[in-house]
Amino acid sequence: MKIVVLIKQVPDTTEVKLDKKTGNLIREGVESIINPDDRQALELALQLKDEYQAEVNVLSMGPPQAIDVLSEALGMGCDRAVLLTDKAFAGADTWATSTVMGKALKKIGDFDLILCGRQAIDGDTAQTGPQIAEYLQLPQVCYVDEIEKYEDGQITLRRRNEAGYERLAVALPALVTVNNISTAPRYPMMLNLIAACSEKAPIEIWNAADIGARHDELGMAGSLTQVIKTFSPKSKRVGELFSGDVPDAVSKVLGKVREAHLLS
Numbered sequence: 001m002k003i004v005v006l007i008k009q010v011p012d013t014t015e016v017k018l019d020k021k022t023g024n025l026i027r028e029g030v031e032s033i034i035n036p037d038d039r040q041a042l043e044l045a046l047q048l049k050d051e052y053q054a055e056v057n058v059l060s061m062g063p064p065q066a067i068d069v070l071s072e073a074l075g076m077g078c079d080r081a082v083l084l085t086d087k088a089f090a091g092a093d094t095w096a097t098s099t100v101m102g103k104a105l106k107k108i109g110d111f112d113l114i115l116c117g118r119q120a121i122d123g124d125t126a127q128t129g130p131q132i133a134e135y136l137q138l139p140q141v142c143y144v145d146e147i148e149k150y151e152d153g154q155i156t157l158r159r160r161n162e163a164g165y166e167r168l169a170v171a172l173p174a175l176v177t178v179n180n181i182s183t184a185p186r187y188p189m190m191l192n193l194i195a196a197c198s199e200k201a202p203i204e205i206w207n208a209a210d211i212g213a214r215h216d217e218l219g220m221a222g223s224l225t226q227v228i229k230t231f232s233p234k235s236k237r238v239g240e241l242f243s244g245d246v247p248d249a250v251s252k253v254l255g256k257v258r259e260a261h262l263l264s
């Protein structure tokens with residue numbers, strides 16, 4: 001079983017701040033980490049490695065420093081890592097990102113399962129996984145929190161929906177997006193980390209030419225999205241503080257709640 005896990009390097013914050021002048025994300029001074037949902041996808045892949053001797057590949061698109069998250073993934077126990085990096089990829093929206101990832105996945109080839117996070121904490125669109133599945137014409141299952149079994153070329157998995165859970169069997173190859181798994185992702189092992197940072201580490205670096213991408217498919221030229229303006233929404237809520245004696249404050253709060261017809 002050959003698995004490819006897609007991991008994105010993201011700033012270690014859920015409070016994304018925007019530069020007021022340029023509208024760009026402020027990344028300076030913020031540490032970078034493996035996107036939390038992707039770390040969970042890594043853990044599920046490594047559980048499949050433990051149980052079925054799966055080969056686990058990791059793929060990331062980003063600037064050269066994204067090599068750090070790939071090294072960490074190798075430290076956790078992954079077998080091979082590929083970094084997609086090229087100035088031509090800059091300015092890519094989710095469509096152009098999915099095209100690049102799709103082409104790289106074709107080059108990796110022979111995969112049975114692609115695992116990605118449900119959503120990245122910086123871009124937050126949850127579009128990349130499903131778009132890659134469409135690009136590669138693969139079945140996709142989103143919001144998966146458990147892979148129960150791999151047998152006869154298919155996996156049985158559990159996904160969450162609004163009402164509870166669904167158990168599904170999916171023929172491979174397929175793409176699965178992951179979140180809310182029940183086990184904590186494992187820590188990298190020191191020896192693996194040292195090996196991952198050595199010159200012999202199994203990390204390959206691919207550019208646009210390596211994946212056979214045309215210039216008009218990449219970066220801004222290949223993006224369907226046009227950002228007209230970015231801004232932080234102004235909060236319309238006005239808070240009211242009730243201070244002083246507690247019973248008195250509580251009855252004032254209840255009065256307000258009744259006034260708003262939230263309580264009869």
Ligand SMILES: Cc1cc2nc3c(=O)[nH]c(=O)nc-3n(C[C@H](O)[C@H](O)[C@H](O)COP(=O)(O)OP(=O)(O)OC[C@H]3O[C@@H](n4cnc5c(N)ncnc54)[C@H](O)[C@@H]3O)c2cc1C
Nearest residue numbers: 007061091093094097116117119120123124125126127128
């Ligand atoms: C017009 C425009 C210009 C942009 N320019 C830039 C830019 O110059 N530089 C930049 O960094 N971003 C840029 N972005 C943001 C970039 O398009 C998104 O970060 C990217 O497409 C992924 O979308 P997302 O963050 O919403 O991820 P989601 O779709 O929420 O991610 C879902 C999952 O897909 C996988 N995934 C997503 N992205 C990657 C990745 N890069 N590598 C590996 N796996 C991944 C992960 O498993 C992740 O959990 C731009 C966006 C727009 C709209």
